[in-house]
Amino acid sequence: MSWAVSPSGQVSCESxxxxxxxxxxxxxxxxxxxxxxxxxxxxxxxGQTILFGGDPLEFVASVVSGVAMATRxxxxxxxxxxxxLLPSDFIGRPGRKFAPFTVSxxxxxxxxxxxxxxxxxxxxxTPHIAQRLLEMTLDELDAAREWMLxxxxxxxxxxxxxxxxIIARRYAALxxxxxxxxxxxxxxxxxxxSFDLPLTRESMSDYLxxxxxxxxxxxxxxxxxxxxxxxxxxxVSVPNLDRLLAxxxxxxxxxxxxxxxx
Amino acid sequence: MSWAVSPSGQVSCESxxxxxxxxxxxxxxxxxxxxxxxxxxxxxxxGQTILFGGDPLEFVASVVSGVAMATRxxxxxxxxxxxxLLPSDFIGRPGRKFAPFTVSxxxxxxxxxxxxxxxxxxxxxTPHIAQRLLEMTLDELDAAREWMLxxxxxxxxxxxxxxxxIIARRYAALxxxxxxxxxxxxxxxxxxxSFDLPLTRESMSDYLxxxxxxxxxxxxxxxxxxxxxxxxxxxVSVPNLDRLLAxxxxxxxxxxxxxxxx
DNA sequence: CGGGACGTTGATAAGTATCAACGCCCGTGG
DNA sequence: CCACGGGCGTTGATACTTATCAACGTCCCG
Numbered sequence: 001m002s003w004a005v006s007p008s009g010q011v012s013c014e015s016x017x018x019x020x021x022x023x024x025x026x027x028x029x030x031x032x033x034x035x036x037x038x039x040x041x042x043x044x045x046x047g048q049t050i051l052f053g054g055d056p057l058e059f060v061a062s063v064v065s066g067v068a069m070a071t072r073x074x075x076x077x078x079x080x081x082x083x084x085l086l087p088s089d090f091i092g093r094p095g096r097k098f099a100p101f102t103v104s105x106x107x108x109x110x111x112x113x114x115x116x117x118x119x120x121x122x123x124x125x126t127p128h129i130a131q132r133l134l135e136m137t138l139d140e141l142d143a144a145r146e147w148m149l150x151x152x153x154x155x156x157x158x159x160x161x162x163x164x165x166i167i168a169r170r171y172a173a174l175x176x177x178x179x180x181x182x183x184x185x186x187x188x189x190x191x192x193x194s195f196d197l198p199l200t201r202e203s204m205s206d207y208l209x210x211x212x213x214x215x216x217x218x219x220x221x222x223x224x225x226x227x228x229x230x231x232x233x234x235x236v237s238v239p240n241l242d243r244l245l246a247x248x249x250x251x252x253x254x255x256x257x258x259x260x261x262x
Numbered sequence: 263m264s265w266a267v268s269p270s271g272q273v274s275c276e277s278x279x280x281x282x283x284x285x286x287x288x289x290x291x292x293x294x295x296x297x298x299x300x301x302x303x304x305x306x307x308x309g310q311t312i313l314f315g316g317d318p319l320e321f322v323a324s325v326v327s328g329v330a331m332a333t334r335x336x337x338x339x340x341x342x343x344x345x346x347l348l349p350s351d352f353i354g355r356p357g358r359k360f361a362p363f364t365v366s367x368x369x370x371x372x373x374x375x376x377x378x379x380x381x382x383x384x385x386x387x388t389p390h391i392a393q394r395l396l397e398m399t400l401d402e403l404d405a406a407r408e409w410m411l412x413x414x415x416x417x418x419x420x421x422x423x424x425x426x427x428i429i430a431r432r433y434a435a436l437x438x439x440x441x442x443x444x445x446x447x448x449x450x451x452x453x454x455x456s457f458d459l460p461l462t463r464e465s466m467s468d469y470l471x472x473x474x475x476x477x478x479x480x481x482x483x484x485x486x487x488x489x490x491x492x493x494x495x496x497x498v499s500v501p502n503l504d505r506l507l508a509x510x511x512x513x514x515x516x517x518x519x520x521x522x523x524x
Numbered sequence: 525c526g527g528g529a530c531g532t533t534g535a536t537a538a539g540t541a542t543c544a545a546c547g548c549c550c551g552t553g554g
Numbered sequence: 555c556c557a558c559g560g561g562c563g564t565t566g567a568t569a570c571t572t573a574t575c576a577a578c579g580t581c582c583c584g
Contacts, residue, residue: 072411075513080414082407093400100404127389134396138355141399142362144406145344149334151413152342152471156540201563209414211541216564233563251337418572463531473573478532495531 012036016112021088021177022062023136026128034122038114044068044105051091051103059113060092066109067198070101071206081206083140086170086198088177090136094120106199151209154249159208160218161247164228164236171195194237201233222247274298278374283350283439284324285398288390296384300376306330306367313353313365321375322354328371329460332363333468343468345402348432348460350439352398356382368461413471416511421470422480423509426490426498433457456499463495484509 013019013032024035041064044050050068051057063085070083070091082101085091091103091111114122123130150162172193197204201219205212222228227247229237238244275281275294286297303326306312312330313319325347332345332353344363347353353365353373376384385392412424434455459466463481467474484490489509491499500506 070407072407073513074411074415074511076511078415080411082410095397096400101407127392130389130392130396134392134399135357137396137399137403138358141403141406144403144410145332145334145363148344148406148410148413149336149342151410153336153340200561212563213542213565214540217540220564249336249338251335462529474531475533475574476572479572482532 013039016064018062018064018088018112021174022112023090023129023132024062026132027126028128031126031128034126035114038118038122040113042111042113044109044111046105046107046109049102049104050109050111051099053099053102055099057092057096057099057116059115060090060094060119061111061113063087063089063091064110064112067106068103068109069106069199069203069206070103072101079206080209081203082144084199084207087174089140090133092116094123094133106203156208156210156214156218157221157247158249159210160204160215160222161227161244162250163204163208164222164238165241165244165248165250167197168193168195168238168241192237192239193241194235197234197236275301278326280324280326280350280374283436284374285352285391285394286324288394289388290390293388293390296388297376300380300384302375304373304375306371306373308367308369308371311364311366312371312373313361315361315364317361319354319358319361319378321377322352322356322381323373323375325349325351325353326372326374329368330365330371331368331461331465331468332365334363341468342471343465344406346461346469349436351402352395354378356385356395368465418470418472418476418480419483419509420511421472422466422477422484423489423506424512425466425470426484426500427503427506427510427512429459430455430457430500430503454499454501455503456497459496459498 013024013027013036016022019025024032027035042061044066053072065087068085068089068091069081070085071079071081073079083089083103085103094116123133150159154162199207201212201215204210205215208215210218219228219230223230226239227243229239231237275286275289275298278284281287286294289297304323306328315334327349330347330351330353331343332347333341333343335341345351345365347365356378385395412421416424461469463474463477466472467477470477472480481490481492485492488501489505491501493499
């Protein structure tokens with residue numbers, strides 16, 4: 001496995017950009033002290049594999065920066081993304097010995113890692129972490145269910161529109177909790193926003209259960225119809241968010257705001 | 263909402279059929295005493311709605327017997343199943359106020375219910391329950407990811423074969439933990455098994471992201487090809503499990519045994 | 525006997541995949 | 555400096571899988 005130890009690694013949890021969203025969000029000062037002593041950083045370049053499906057799971061991690069993908073693959077190579085991991089998302093399952101899917105870096109990625117066993121012990125002893133992990137897992141399950149609806153029942157066009165809305169929403173949530181622009185997201189006025197896609201067309205096709213050609217065609221179609229505008233291949237602007245959400249086909253619930261919960 | 267209180271409700275957790283798999287699996291005697299005092303049973307007939315998506319969540323529950331379905335629906339009626347709830351599965355999310363999906367009974371169903379708030383308090387105070395809930399949620403997330411692979415990348419024939427394998431596996435796990443036949447599952451010899459489908463063709467189509475006609479055709483095709491045999495519409499026998507698993511297209515991992523975890 | 529829920533099968537249509545060609549961008553090496 | 559090649563993306567022509575529309579069969583219950 002090829003990974004680089006960060007040269008001048010982030011040290012203080014206090015100033016960590018994902019401090020308030022990650023698995024450690026609810027920790028107290030003394031708990032951070034413990035985490036500080038256990039944690040170590042790893043960085044990966046875009047395209048690198050972080051973890052091969054089936055391999056032993058020696059560490060768990062939070063994504064500090066960048067975007068990673070969890071994927072499952074059939075024998076003949078058909079690939080489905082099953083997780084899109086943005087900053088603050090958690091990789092790994094306490095108690096599990098082998099990775100059930102492959103994790104790779106979509107962009108350059110920095111992880112805040114903990115060795116599995118000490119982390120499992122820590123969880124037993126630290127209800128704040130276990131509670132937060134349960135909460136995050138439940139959120140992820142909600143997201144997985146929305147994703148299943150997309151995969152099973154939406155048209156190609158709806159899938160693309162939904163994906164764009166999901167990315168915009170997740171970046172907005174991140175930016176909000178960091179009080180700072182992330183990945184070039186700007187929300188200058190309600191109903192107008194722009195952002196960079198964190199994925200190639202191929203990765204988008206793996207997310208959506210489509211081919212790369214269909215992804216390309218549907219993006220072109222949304223652009224032609226004025227639902228989105230593109231600068232280069234990656235930068236998307238959305239002149240009218242409601243229009244995009246309508247194209248996504250979701251039952252009216254505003255997907256950019258809180259998802260019908262709470 | 264129409265539901266019937268069970269007339270001679272199950273009373274003792276000790277003799278509960280889902281005692282060792284449900285959210286209470288790890289509880290001690292004193293904890294059961296608490297649960298006993300809080301719990302109440304509800305029963306639903308096949309086809310009844312247990313919970314409407316968007317409604318306030320007033321209780322959480324374990325499925326004691328029968329099969330329930332969680333579904334999400336688009337504005338125009340397209341429906342995707344996002345959860346298949348067998349005995350011991352848990353319905354509801356602590357801390358959530360509104361149901362993110364509809365839950366309905368596929369067969370007659372009996373639930374062991376707890377009012378949301380007392381249950382949330384109990385979780386705070388009872389690590390055994392919180393731990394078990396985390397474990398079950400992580401298992402459900404694993405299942406959701408396998409399901410996503412199915413929805414996004416498998417052919418109709420593979421979807422049907424996968425579904426049959428999943429049902430067989432889940433019933434086998436249930437039967438094993440209960441040391442008793444469940445829903446007519448029999449495992450007389452390795453490589454030969456039979457079971458009843460808990461779903462109509464329509465519900466299967468909602469599970470698999472197909473139309474009812476495609477489900478029917480692919481079942482007929484698997485029967486014609488000798489992969490399965492049918493007695494009536496619901497009872498399936500599998501003469502050769504490896505053959506079925508091969509049709510399911512999963513990478514070799516034996517889906518009937520433990521799923522590559524632990 | 526009639527009607528409705530459920531399931532199967534056939535004919536056809538539609539959406540997406542597949543195969544193929546081409547364009548753009550950028551890094552490398554002659 | 556320019557040519558080449560590879561990664562990525564777009565577009566077109568065609569094939570194939572699955573959806574749609576329709577008819578019919580079975581079973582059960584009123």
